[in-house]
Amino acid sequence: INLNKAPVSEKILSDINFSQIHRGPDEGDLKIFNNVGLAHRRLSIIDLERGKQPMANKNGNIWLTFNGEIYNHIVLRNKLLKCGHLFRTNSDTETILHLYEEYGRDCVKHLEGMFAFAIYDRNKQIIFIARDRLGQKPLHYYNSNGIFVFSSELQALVKHSDIDKTINNQAIHDYLTLQYIPSPHTIYKNIFKLPPASFLEFYIQKREFKIVKYWQCNYNNKTSLSYNDAKHELRFLLEKAVSKRLMSDVPLGTFLSGGVDSTIISGLMSKITKEPIKTFTIGFNDSKYDERKYAKIAAEK
Numbered sequence: 160i161n162l163n164k165a166p167v168s169e170k171i172l173s174d175i176n177f178s179q180i181h182r183g184p185d186e187g188d189l190k191i192f193n194n195v196g197l198a199h200r201r202l203s204i205i206d207l208e209r210g211k212q213p214m215a216n217k218n219g220n221i222w223l224t225f226n227g228e229i230y231n232h233i234v235l236r237n238k239l240l241k242c243g244h245l246f247r248t249n250s251d252t253e254t255i256l257h258l259y260e261e262y263g264r265d266c267v268k269h270l271e272g273m274f275a276f277a278i279y280d281r282n283k284q285i286i287f288i289a290r291d292r293l294g295q296k297p298l299h300y301y302n303s304n305g306i307f308v309f310s311s312e313l314q315a316l317v318k319h320s321d322i323d324k325t326i327n328n329q330a331i332h333d334y335l336t337l338q339y340i341p342s343p344h345t346i347y348k349n350i351f352k353l354p355p356a357s358f359l360e361f362y363i364q365k366r367e368f369k370i371v372k373y374w375q376c377n378y379n380n381k382t383s384l385s386y387n388d389a390k391h392e393l394r395f396l397l398e399k400a401v402s403k404r405l406m407s408d409v410p411l412g413t414f415l416s417g418g419v420d421s422t423i424i425s426g427l428m429s430k431i432t433k434e435p436i437k438t439f440t441i442g443f444n445d446s447k448y449d450e451r452k453y454a455k456i457a458a459e460k
Contacts, residue, residue, distance in 0.1 A: 160195050160286065160307040162366050167196035175310065175318045176200060182226070182311055188213065190222060195279055195286075195363070199224040204407050210250035216260060217245070220281045223259075225252050226311055227274030227296045230403040235269060259287070267358055267373050271403070275353075277309060286361040292374050294342070294355030301350045302368065307361055309353075316350055323349045401427040412437035417453025425457060 161167055172189050176198035180187065183200025190197045190213040199212040213224045229235070232251035235258060240246070244257040251272070258266035259278055264287065273295035278287040288309055290298045300309040301322055310316050317324055327348040330340045343351040353359055356375065361368040384392060401424060405411060413425045415438035429436050440454040 160361070160363060162194075162305045162307065162363070164194045166193050167191050169196075171319060172196045172198050175308075175315045178315045178318050179310065179312055186211065192222075192279070192281065197222055197224045197277065197279060204228060204409055209248040210252055212252060214248075214250075214252050214256060216256050217247075221256060221259060222279045222281070223252060223256050223276060225255055225274065225276035227272055227276070227291065228404075228406075229254060229270055229272040229274065230406065231269075231271040233406075264358060264360065264371075275311060284363040286363065287358060288353060288361075289358035289373075290353050290355055292356045292376075298353040299345060299350055300353060300359065302361075303349050307363075307368075313345060313347070313350065317347070323347075325349065397423065398427050398431070402431050405431060410437070412439055414438075415440050415454045415457055417450040417455075417457055422453075422457040426460070 169189065169191060172191065176187055176189065179200050183202045185201050185203040187198070187200045188211060197213040201210070201212060203210065213222050215222045229251035232254040235254050236246065239254070239257045239261060242261060244261070246253055246257070255266065255270070255274075255276060256278075258269055259280075262269065267289045270291070272291065273293075274289070274291045275296035275298040276289055279285075280287060286307070286309075288298060288300070290296065297311050298309065299311070299313055299316055300307070301316055301319075303323055304321050306319070306321055308316055308319055308322065316322055325348040327344060327346055330344050330346050333340050333344070334346075340346060342354045345352060353370070354372065357370055357372050359368055359370045382389070382392075405428065411428075413421065413428055413436060415421050415425050417440070425436065425438055438454070438458050440451055440458075442451040443449040
């Protein structure tokens with residue numbers, strides 16, 4: 160967004176978008192509204208033909224670019240259909256659009272999945288960006304020098320010539336100490352990560368934004384189940400979670416390390432699906448880190 164209302168450069172937006180082609184190798188597109196521009200790189204998983212982005216609602220006053228997958232989008236779609244919404248695609252992308260039309264900023268509270276997305280509400284002149292509860296999908300933003308820019312990756316942001324690339328010295332200290340840079344900071348002083356379970360509303364006319372946390376994990380004791388009942392409940396929840404993630408119009412597989420978690424997921428997936436599943440394992444020459452023998456045992460079982 161050019162806050163001085165100058166037109167967005169198609170070349171700059173295209174270069175930023177192309178730098179993330181590894182995130183979406185199938186196709187990419189741009190949409191420019193004078194001083195506001197949206198870009199998207201797509202990895203096609205659901206509705207391969209009609210799920211192209213940036214995507215607009217019927218009236219063309221709300222536009223969306225979305226990275227991720229919404230696991231309960233069919234349930235949400237059915238509820239929205241009963242509310243009178245009409246769908247043109249089978250994509251989870253369009254479900255987010257209609258959710259925003261119906262619930263506004265509260266749309267995020269209905270979503271089950273991994274996501275980072277941006278909505279441009281042309282009538283309200285608001286950019287609404289949101290990130291999933293546990294921060295599976297990345298989202299960075301910059302607000303300085305008369306521009307507001309956001310992207311999945313840092314390397315896309317720094318493609319913009321007007322972005323201040325001053326290094327954040329504290330972030331270097333944090334990384335060398337912790338092996339990561341705590342949110343909301345990044346290696347650059349003026350580029351920030353949107354925290355997990357948060358959304359940001361940017362008011363274009365006022366040049367102001369606010370960040371709201373929409374969810375917080377509750378660690379209080381929430382069950383009085385016995386140990387045996389808890390085991391059965393855990394298995395039920397895991398099967399339900401794995402089943403939700405098998406919704407795809409392209410082949411699926413699993414990363415199988417031979418560890419407890421990936422073995423459980425692969426086992427449940429093979430139980431739920433009719434066809435044999437494909438598993439992928441990485442090996443290392445150093446025996447201390449190599450788990451191929453455990454992965455082989457799990458795959459043969």
